[in-house]
Amino acid sequence: MIVAASSNPRVVPPPAIQFDARPLYIVATADTYVSLDGPALAVSREERAQLHFPLQRIARVYSSTGVHWSTSALLACAERGIAVVFVDAQGEVQARLLGRPGERDELLLRWREFLLLPQAPDMYQHWLRGMRARVAWWAAVRVQAPASMRDPRRARLWIEQLALRLTGRRAAEKSRQWLRALAYHWMEQHLHDLGFGASTELGQAGEPALARDLAELLMWYLEPPRIGWLRRRYHAALARQQPLLSPTHADLVRLFESRAARVAKRGRDLTGSLHRWLVSEG
Secondary structure (H helix, E strand, O other): OEEEOOOOOOOOOOOOOOOOOEEEEEOOOOOOEEEEEOOEEEEEEOOEEEEEEEHHHEEEEEEEOOOEEOHHHHHHHHHOOOEEEEEOOOOOEEEEEOOOOOOOOHHHHHHHHHHOOOOHHHHHHHHHHHHHHHHHHHHHHHOOOOHHHOOHHHHHHHHHHHHHHHHOHHHHHHHHHHHHHHHHHHHHHHHHHOOOOOOOOOOOOOOOOHHHHHHHHHHHHHHHHHHHHHHHHHHHHHHHOOOOOOOOHHHHHHHHHHOHHHHHHHHHHHHHHHHHHHHHHO
16 A cells, blocks of 8 residues: 555654655555654554654655545645645646745755856856766766766767667667656755745746756766666566566656665755855855
């Protein structure tokens, strides 16, 4: 019924989402009910034991539209900045509850001040090119690209040609598009936690589009796992002498969530690098 990335039930009192918070998935029938039990969400279902998930261990919630929620549980999520995404049986998003932004808003303040500078766009693009070269080099090394193919443009070509050989053009494109969408969603939520909420358009729309740019950088860190996963599927199909099936969206979600802790670390590293750069430029 529920998949939770944390197995440690210990409740700790700090008011903000902890760095080891994980997504919570609630997929159930109409008899499932979510309520608030102290500092935790309580998920109950007929003839099953009630399950508790401490709020400080939850990064965001994906809930079936058939699940019943108490008002207090939804307000508790909103108070802590935990987004609740309601999805239907086909996985389509029907509604989102976005809580107030997190209290760690220093990056937002420095970003606002930086954008007031007339030379800000050029300075930011210079930082972005440097970061892109750095993460592309890292990804190229991990997929064993030759030294001459480790700049962003050549590394992208090398990785896509490798994916093409392992799974075919359509499947290679879909696997990258789905992972990129997941990376963007994670980064958008992370920026929301840092204060870039719906009421602050900076970085969410227009230029520069911070969520888009940082998600692009984060995607480089996901390329080696994607290639490794495609390679394992390819060799498994050969060993079984079976046709290679096209990957599904659910396959890529599982791959992404299996790397949740590393994705979170890499994503925080990127916003941390931006923050340190803004401090140095300020």
